[in-house]
Amino acid sequence: MKFWFHTQRKILNPVVREKLSKAMAITRPKMLEDAGSESKDIVENLLSTGFSPITDVISEEQILDIKNYLSDKKMFERYDRKRAEFGLNDIPDGAHTGSYSEDVLSGCPHLLNIANNTKILEVVSGFLECKPTLSNITLWNSFPSEDGPRNAEYFHRDVDDIKFIKVFIYLTDVDEESGPHVYVEGSSKANKLLRIRRYQDQEVYKEFNPEKIRVITGKVGDAFIEDTFGLHKGTVVEKGIRTVLQFEYSMFPIASSRYDVNFAEDVVHVDPYINRLYL
Template identity: 35%
Template sequence: MEYAQLKPGRRFAPLRSLMYYSQRLVTRPSLRRMVVRALSAALRLRQGSGRELTAATPAEEAALFDLRRSGYAPLGKLLNSAQCDDIRAWLSDKLLIDRDHNRPGFTLAQRKEAVRVADYHLRDVISCPHILALANSPELLGLAARYMDCKPTISALGLRWSFPVTGDNSALQAFHRDSEDWRYLKVLVYLTDVDDGAGPHVYLHGSHLTRAPVRLRFYSDSEITGAHGADMLLTAVGKRGFCFAVDTAGIHKGTAPSLHPRLMLQIQYSLLPSYAYRYTPERYDGPLAFDPYVNRLLVRPGV
């Protein structure tokens, strides 16, 4: 999965650009809700509601309520310590990609001190133990289906390290909004213990319901707290395996770690593909049977 060329130039795709910017230009929340209802209805006719995946428990209904009202919902510890150990062990010799600078791939042990944020390649995420099973679990697919009112699409899947580095913070770790689709949510899972010194995720309560600017930008901490108050910021801390759902159309950031590195899994569910990306599904030869529609952008079954 790589970023698409959305502006004129080499490999520019006009239709993809139109699809991406059409949802960026509609900023009025009431109008966006109308479009979402129409898209959801069309997808239900073609693919079903997705609600048949699981009957919601009271805890899952509470999570859906929190997500709709706040934009953030804690989901508890969905991976146990042994599963987190399996993931860390499997990744130990896999190459990382520096998000801030163009440099050759490196393992975690080979990481240079200047590297602030680094990702694993999608093929390694797909093959990693427990990741696809969690992304396709009835609980998470059911939550996504209820939030979008149709069967969801997994439109992004990633494993990212964030490291404590002196100097200015990466732009990836400043307050911002995402603009991936008409409606989407991200499920984030800590694979290391995350406290205030390990770069917790911070979310501005209710900001997913507010009007976003056409031109997305970064916000300083003082700008956010001055306009909304520090008590409106929700900080996600937890032991490894802790999971939470966020609608990142709202204002959020992953705090830059100050003491300890953070490894985090991101699963993105959406109505449509994110037209900001070019998708090349990775072959999967494992034992998991998964819904081909839900996984079509990222995974193709082995032969």
């Protein structure tokens, strides 16, 4: 798994990556049911722009249950792992983010059921051209900071697998001051700014039409699906707390992820292949 992870990261030409993924998809299991028309439209948007909103993937009740469960759980600073863990009621000065560990998330209600939403699976399987592997579940908070952007708050590309897709769900209202996600539409197909590194805004603005740089605000429960091989970033929170739930689907397991915890929630009728890394 590690060998493949590092090998595919050396293949950065979008055309070559697409050809390889299509060849590999032939050998992977397939979904048995046809996708609905709405899901097919979302897939078309993903293939052309790399981005699409996706609706009706989480309920108000699920969001409330998730927040109640996490209210007393500890987080770690993803950009400073030496910092002691902390809770929402004791956020230390200078903390930029607070992520929940796999051990915490494994007991969180609803996560696998949301990840197995029929529409989501229709879209990701259509995009990957095979049955997907649920390969990462992440949930984190971003806090106001005066230190400027850090790490993933600069434009970058993810190179997690030869083809993969991510679903982002806002668990808080996100406006222009709350650290909205930013995506460069069409950049997943663009043969420029391909090096695996962080890019300054001016580098991206120089290469791409500013009209294609999309700032994604939204309300609690709003979701979008994104090919994060395309250029994207978070932005620095100016006020409030931004909370994001993220699911990743790929063709293969991802070597940089942890799969030694089982999710204990009661899930019904989930595909054992799709969920094999978490059950």
